[in-house]
Amino acid sequence: MEKGGGAAGEGFRPRILVFSTESISDIGIDLAGSSHMHYPPTAISIPLPCSSGIRPDWILYALGHGFDGVFVAADGTDCPFVPDCTGRTAKLVDQAQNLLRENDIKPERLKMAAVCSVCAESFQKHMKSFFDALKGLGPTRKAG
Amino acid sequence: MSERRIGVYICYCGGNISDYVDCERVQDAIKHEEGVVVAKTTMFACSDAAQQEMIDDIREQKLDAMVVASCSPTLHLFTFRGVAERAGLNPYLYVQVNLREQCSWAHTDVPEKATEKAVHMVKAGIAKARLTEPLQKTRIDTVPRALVVGAGISGLRAALALSDLGISVYVAEKTDKIGGRVAEMGRMYPHDRRGSELIANLVEEAQKRENVQIYTQAELTEKSGSVGDFTVKLNVKGESIPLNVGAIIVTTGFNSYQPADGEYAYGTDGVLTLPEFKQLLDQCEGDLTYRGKPVGNVSYIYCVGSRGSSQKENPNDYCSRYCCNAAMHASSIAHDLSPGLHQFHLFRDIRTYGKYELLYQEARRKGALFIKFDDDEPPRVEKSNGCFRILVKDVLTNGEELDIESDLVVLVTAMEPRPNQPLNDVLKLPLGLDGFFKEIHPKLRPVETVIDGVFIAGTAQAPRNSAESVASALAATSKSAALLKKGYVELEPLIAVVDKQACTWCDKCVESCPYSAIGKIGSGEKEVAEINAAVCKGCGCCVPACPQGALGVRGYTDRQIRAMIDAMEARNG
Numbered sequence: 001m002e003k004g005g006g007a008a009g010e011g012f013r014p015r016i017l018v019f020s021t022e023s024i025s026d027i028g029i030d031l032a033g034s035s036h037m038h039y040p041p042t043a044i045s046i047p048l049p050c051s052s053g054i055r056p057d058w059i060l061y062a063l064g065h066g067f068d069g070v071f072v073a074a075d076g077t078d079c080p081f082v083p084d085c086t087g088r089t090a091k092l093v094d095q096a097q098n099l100l101r102e103n104d105i106k107p108e109r110l111k112m113a114a115v116c117s118v119c120a121e122s123f124q125k126h127m128k129s130f131f132d133a134l135k136g137l138g139p140t141r142k143a144g
Numbered sequence: 145m146s147e148r149r150i151g152v153y154i155c156y157c158g159g160n161i162s163d164y165v166d167c168e169r170v171q172d173a174i175k176h177e178e179g180v181v182v183a184k185t186t187m188f189a190c191s192d193a194a195q196q197e198m199i200d201d202i203r204e205q206k207l208d209a210m211v212v213a214s215c216s217p218t219l220h221l222f223t224f225r226g227v228a229e230r231a232g233l234n235p236y237l238y239v240q241v242n243l244r245e246q247c248s249w250a251h252t253d254v255p256e257k258a259t260e261k262a263v264h265m266v267k268a269g270i271a272k273a274r275l276t277e278p279l280q281k282t283r284i285d286t287v288p289r290a291l292v293v294g295a296g297i298s299g300l301r302a303a304l305a306l307s308d309l310g311i312s313v314y315v316a317e318k319t320d321k322i323g324g325r326v327a328e329m330g331r332m333y334p335h336d337r338r339g340s341e342l343i344a345n346l347v348e349e350a351q352k353r354e355n356v357q358i359y360t361q362a363e364l365t366e367k368s369g370s371v372g373d374f375t376v377k378l379n380v381k382g383e384s385i386p387l388n389v390g391a392i393i394v395t396t397g398f399n400s401y402q403p404a405d406g407e408y409a410y411g412t413d414g415v416l417t418l419p420e421f422k423q424l425l426d427q428c429e430g431d432l433t434y435r436g437k438p439v440g441n442v443s444y445i446y447c448v449g450s451r452g453s454s455q456k457e458n459p460n461d462y463c464s465r466y467c468c469n470a471a472m473h474a475s476s477i478a479h480d481l482s483p484g485l486h487q488f489h490l491f492r493d494i495r496t497y498g499k500y501e502l503l504y505q506e507a508r509r510k511g512a513l514f515i516k517f518d519d520d521e522p523p524r525v526e527k528s529n530g531c532f533r534i535l536v537k538d539v540l541t542n543g544e545e546l547d548i549e550s551d552l553v554v555l556v557t558a559m560e561p562r563p564n565q566p567l568n569d570v571l572k573l574p575l576g577l578d579g580f581f582k583e584i585h586p587k588l589r590p591v592e593t594v595i596d597g598v599f600i601a602g603t604a605q606a607p608r609n610s611a612e613s614v615a616s617a618l619a620a621t622s623k624s625a626a627l628l629k630k631g632y633v634e635l636e637p638l639i640a641v642v643d644k645q646a647c648t649w650c651d652k653c654v655e656s657c658p659y660s661a662i663g664k665i666g667s668g669e670k671e672v673a674e675i676n677a678a679v680c681k682g683c684g685c686c687v688p689a690c691p692q693g694a695l696g697v698r699g700y701t702d703r704q705i706r707a708m709i710d711a712m713e714a715r716n717g
Contacts, residue, residue, distance in 0.1 A: 017709065022217070027574060027594050030216045030245035035577060038250065041257035044264055045246060046708055047217075048700050049638070053684020055693070058705050066713030078572050080370065080595075081683035082658045092688050117594060118574045 014068035014134035016043040016127065019054050023080050025073035025115035025123070032120035039127035043071070050081045051112075052088035056096035059110055060103060069109045069134040070096075071126065076114025086114060106137060148179035148274050151207040152266065153198060155189035155214035157244050164248040166259045170213070173263040177270050177711075181205055189214045195227045202231035209233075209273040213241035213266045218594055219585055234278035236637065236699065241269035264712040271711035275704045279637040282677050286372035286628050287390040291316065293364055293567070296324025297339075297610050298602030298617035299395035300346040303356050305621040311628055312355040314387055316362040316378050318564075322347050324397050325603075326610055328419075330426030333473040333503055339610075359385070367392070367570050370681070371597030372633040391597050391624035394571065394581060395617060398603035401449030401464075401558035404456050408445055408555055409525040414532060417448075417557040418471060425477050432482040434552055439485065442478060443534050443550040444471050445523055446491040449558030453492075453522065462578050464558040466609040468495045471556045472503035479510040487512040488548050490523050490536055516540050525553055559607035571598060581605050591620040599623055638699040639680040640687070646694035647672040656689035 020026045026047050032039065048054060051074035059070045072093060079085030089112060097107035111130050115123045154170050156162035167185045175183035182201050186194045189212050201207060210233065212224045217240040225235035243262055251258035290306050292299045295317035303313040321327065322343070329339025350356045359380045366377035374392065378385045400419050403410035410417075414434065416424065424434065432439045447453050450464040468491075475487050489512055496504040508514070516539045517523055523536035534548040561579035568575070573593050576582040581600040584592045591599045599620035602613040627633065640661070649671045654662045661679035664671050673695070684697040696702050 017712075023594070024572075026216070026242075026246075027218065030218065030242070031574065033245035033247075033250035036249055036252055038253050041247075041251040041254055041261045044261060044268075044712060045242075046268070046705060047242075048684060049697060050683040050685065053687045053697060053700070055688045055702065055705075057693075058702075058709070061706055062709050065709050067709070081681055082685060088685065095688075117572060 012135060012139060013040070013042050014131055014137075014139070015066060016040065016069045016071055016130060016134070017062045017067040018043055018045040018071045018073050019051065019058075020045040020047050020073040020115070021051050021075050021079075022047045022049060024075045024078045024117050025051070025119075027117035028115045028119040028123050029073065031118060032123050035120055037120055037124045039124045040131040043127050043131070045073070050079060050085065051075050052079070052082055052085050052092065054089070054092055056092055056099050059096040060099050060105070063100065063105050063109055063140050064103075068137070068140045069111065069130055071130055072110070072112040073115040073123065074112055076116060078114070078116045105140060108133065108137060109140060148209055149181045149205060149207050150179045150209045150211060150270060150273050151182035151198065151201050151205065152180055152184070152211045152270060153189050153194070153213070154183075154185045154266065155212065155243070156185065156187050157214060157248075158188055161214070161244050161248040164252050164255045164258045165243065165262045166255070169259050170262045170266055174266050174270060177267060179209070179274050180270060182207065190220055190223055195223075198224075198227050199231040202228065202233050207233065209237045209239070209276050211239045211241060211266065211269045211273050213243040213262070213269060215244040216242045216246070219588070236279040237273070237276045239269045239273040239276065241265050267711040268708040271707040272704050275701065275707055277698070279698060281634040281637050282639075283632045283634050284372060285632050286630070287374075287388050288312065288628050288631075289314070289387070289389045290391045290393065290624050290628065291364070291374075291376055291387060291389045292393045292395060294318070294324065294395040294397055294602070294604065295322045295358055295360070296395060296397045296602060296613075297326040297343065297346070298397075298613045299324070299393070300343070300350060301614045302393050302395060302601060302617040302621045303358075304346065304349055304353070305618055306625060307350075307353045307356045309621075309625045309629065310355075311625060313357070314378075314389065315350075315356065315358040316364055316380075317358065317360045318363055318396075320360050322358060322360060325400075328423075330422060331473075331477055332610065333469055334499065364567060364570050372627060374597065390628045391599065392571070393599045393601060393617070393620045393624060394573065394604055395600075395602040395620075396564060396567065396604040397562055398559040398607065399562045401454075401460075401560050403448055403555055403557065404454070407455040408448065408523070408553065409527060409532070410555060412527055414527075414551065415525065415553045415555065417555050418467060418474065419557070421552070421554045422470070422474055425474060425481065428481055430481070432478055432485060437551070439482065439551045441486045441488070441548070441550040442552045442554060443488040443490060443532070443548055444475070444554045444556055445525075445534075446471065446489070446556045448555040449560070451492065453519075460558055460560065460578065462607065463495060464607040465495070466559060466607060467556045469500040469503055469609065471554070472496055472500070472507040474554070475507040475512050476503065476510055479507075479512070488534070488550070489514045490517055490534070491515070492517065492519055515546060559603060562604070571595065573598065573600070578606075591616055591623055597627065636682060637677075638697060639677060639682040640675045640684065640695055640697050642673045642675060643694040643696070644672045646692045647690075648692055648694075649673060650691060652689045652691060653686040653695055656686045658683065658685060662686060
């Protein structure tokens with residue numbers, strides 16, 4: 001079972017794994033960096049070609065291995081591969097949330113939003129708000 | 145134990161990384177990672193010397209994988225793949241870690257935490273590198289046609305140059321007129337040729353060409369496909385026209401800054417923007433007159449709408465670059481019309497760079513007076529008794545307040561980006577913070593964008609004069625032609641692969657593939673999925689569809705993703 005929020009402690013800094021995409025959301029995340037827009041440094045990306053290629057079990061794996069939240073920085077309608085990328089990625093996120101429930105992990109630890117190649121500001125906002133939300137949830141690491 | 149021999153290079157980027165990330169600490173933290181045999185920091189990993197050092201290391205240390213932790217892969221992935229290739233290492237054994245855009249620059253406020261993140265990132269890169277394998281590129285044919293969006297001087301010049309090279313060109317112009325801003329211009333610096341004539345010559349030439357087709361009232365409404373082979377749709381006067389092109393050049397131009405109402409008395413008769421004044425000069429025959437009255441005094445106020453000066457919200461921070469030169473040239477023309485004219489130039493700084501300095505000298509020789517005002521104390525413009533009074537403190541005479549009478553006030557106005565949301569929605573090109581289209585790198589890849597095969601030029605990219613616009617248009621032409629004349633592009637081999645052992649042929653992957661790239665093939669006693677390498681784009685949509693986990697994309701395999709997560713979990717957490 002997950003620990004409750006109470007176990008988090010004041011110094012808890014949730015670690016966020018971002019699944020980003022090389023041709024779209026990474027460009028937006030890069031723009032946030034080159035504009036020196038600060039976001040929590042515990043957020044770290046693994047770039048993929050497309051957000052519709054994320055395996056739900058990777059998300060479960062990340063939450064079982066040191067990460068407190070997973071953020072899918074989806075291609076959205078800008079996807080260079082598939083026009084229905086938003087729907088496809090959303091479906092994977094649904095599957096992953098079910099997988100998390102089955103493993104007693106709160107589905108709120110997984111968040112998805114489209115991050116376009118110029119969405120620096122929205123990425124920054126997402127990171128900050130997700131970080132705060134995860135702080136409330138506390139660490140995912142199972143007790144012991 | 146890994147049998148790999150990995151070289152890791154951590155770049156300072158001349159301080160862009162090392163000012164916020166302690167690169168030596170990162171080096172210490174990763175040097176004993178499994179498989180790492182070389183771990184170095186470097187001032188500029190992209191420098192010739194550093195590249196040579198990598199090549200030497202690859203050869204001498206017999207490296208079989210390389211990690212460079214530097215800037216975004218959009219900038220230097222190909223640089224370092226090239227380094228690997230020159231050293232005889234397959235380029236797909238190279239992994240780039242985006243330490244600048246996604247770490248040092250994003251966390252300048254917390255260097256300690258940035259360093260911790262950097263350690264995680266480099267470890268993940270090493271974990272990925274450990275599982276790399278040598279790969280070969282696949283080739284696809286390109287379409288020898290290009291689309292130019294915008295028929296101003298840049299677009300027309302690009303179209304002719306492409307045509308010269310034997311590439312068919314479609315030009316889509318949104319308005320009903322060809323020629324853009326320059327077509328409306330009279331005498332232009334430095335050769336005093338009329339803008340309208342320059343454009344007329346280009347249009348005449350274009351009309352002679354069989355391989356140039358200009359559409360007016362045409363907008364780009366759809367784009368699909370990829371570099372070398374795009375399918376686009378133009379809406380031309382309500383009719384949808386499909387085209388197949390290999391490259392797209394965007395030359396959609398600029399807007400001229402419109403001052404706020406009352407900004408330097410703008411809106412009062414006799415206060416003109418620079419483009420309005422140039423039109424007036426163009427229409428005058430004989431002495432300079434305004435509304436039938438002779439003009440005796442003209443005052444120019446510089447940097448209106450540029451360099452943070454504006455009464456509007458979100459003023460432009462940049463210098464508009466063309467305007468000092470254009471105002472000097474206009475001043476000379478005004479003098480030639482009315483040699484007795486008194487001209488006062490109220491400036492913050494004069495930026496007649498390069499050979500345009502001669503325009504400044506000429507304006508001074510013709511009697512123009514230059515008065516420098518302080519950024520914080522701009523001139524005030526008042527109207528009384530039918531003429532303007534301009535009150536300005538002259539910085540160069542210790543703040544003496546001058547009271548200048550003028551018949552006309554010319555506001556030397558900025559160039560601004562031209563908003564075009566529908567086009568942005570189709571092309572998805574990034575805009576800079578200034579609102580102009582953004583290149584990948586101002587020095588290294590100045591006309592390329594993050595969308596392969598889509599180039600930018602002219603004032604759609606930045607404020608510049610027509611000569612500079614044409615130079616960039618020809619640069620974009622060269623890049624497009626280099627792509628299309630080769631006849632093919634080499635595609636990344638980072639495509640889907642099937643684990644034949646695990647595959648049970650349930651055909652779920654076939655449904656998931658947007659490109660119909662998956663077929664069936666016999667393998668021993670069973671049937672398994674097979675990927676068509678020429679058709680697969682490497683999106684990975686099939687990967688989560690497979691219930692057996694038998695599909696992966698090269699470079700992003702299940703093992704690699706899990707290894708990266710593992711590498712980021714342990715220690716330093």
